[in-house]
Amino acid sequence: MSALTNWVAEHYEERGPAAWLAFGLEVFAGIIICLMMLLTCADVIGRYFFNDSVDGAVEMTEIAIALLVYAQMPVITWRGGHIVVDMLDRYLGSRLVCALGLLAALLVSTSFYVLADRLMELAERSLRRNVVTEYLQLPVGHIIEYIAVMSYVTAVLMITYGVYRLFREYRQH
Template identity: 30%
Template sequence: MVSTLRKWMDRLIGLSAFIGAIALFIEICVIMTDVVGRAAKAPLYGSQDLITMVMVLLVFGGMAICDRQGGHITVDILERQFPTWFNRTIDIFTALLGGVIFLFIAWAVYDSAKLSVMLNIKTNLLLLPKAWFQWALALISAFTGLAMLLRAVELAVYRRDIRINSTETDL
């Protein structure tokens, strides 16, 4: 069951990373177009709106894959001094804490999106509905939170750290 859950979670992580990659491409295109346009005295109208909204997708889109591959910053100055069981306990605790934090982010942003729909909040210049980006952020944050919780379960129950075995890039 956990292997099936891991398979589906890896697909969701891959989807999140794909969304982040598309956001990066859009971000680069918007910034390049705006910079060239400014040099030609014709900046891209609404570039601030696009850059701000897409940056959210870019940053949070990469969080799940970063956790999956063990890419988060860690301070391991004392790790060699501690016994293995203590390091594993710290890993489980941080995965649980990260999962809870990201699920709270997802919940808070989802509530904010409902408010944005109710108040019809839009971006400043392009008048894009802000709720679209908030829903995407809530979904991506939920993916990350669930992936971190699954990693905590795998660490606690199966004593397997998915980050160590994440040399494959076929997510």
């Protein structure tokens, strides 16, 4: 375990639990991508060589994409990997830019929190009504719950990142 700990410490800029969260989510996303690749290969080979595609391949791909996107959302958010338009930064003072950054972090995290709350309500309703996917009959509510939980995590990481960035940039100026 020590070698893995050293590897994570060497390759991740985050420290402590944030590094392990990023590592775990990236491993999960990597596994999902590999499974999607295998599924696609099996589906194409089955379709063209055996005239029989993989049953439910489209549904599994849709679910995998949702798992993948929302597994990476917290990591991208914490690292500040979202698109930022900074055309006016050189004309505004550093304090105003920091304040606007904090406001943006607050708005984004609030949006993710509201989204997660609404998704949790929809997930509960889907589970109560036994809503399932069309072909594979998988419970839709569990997929929605996963998206809601990852949206909560993203909201928390966005606000902590925004505050961290604000204080870090304020100290530098």
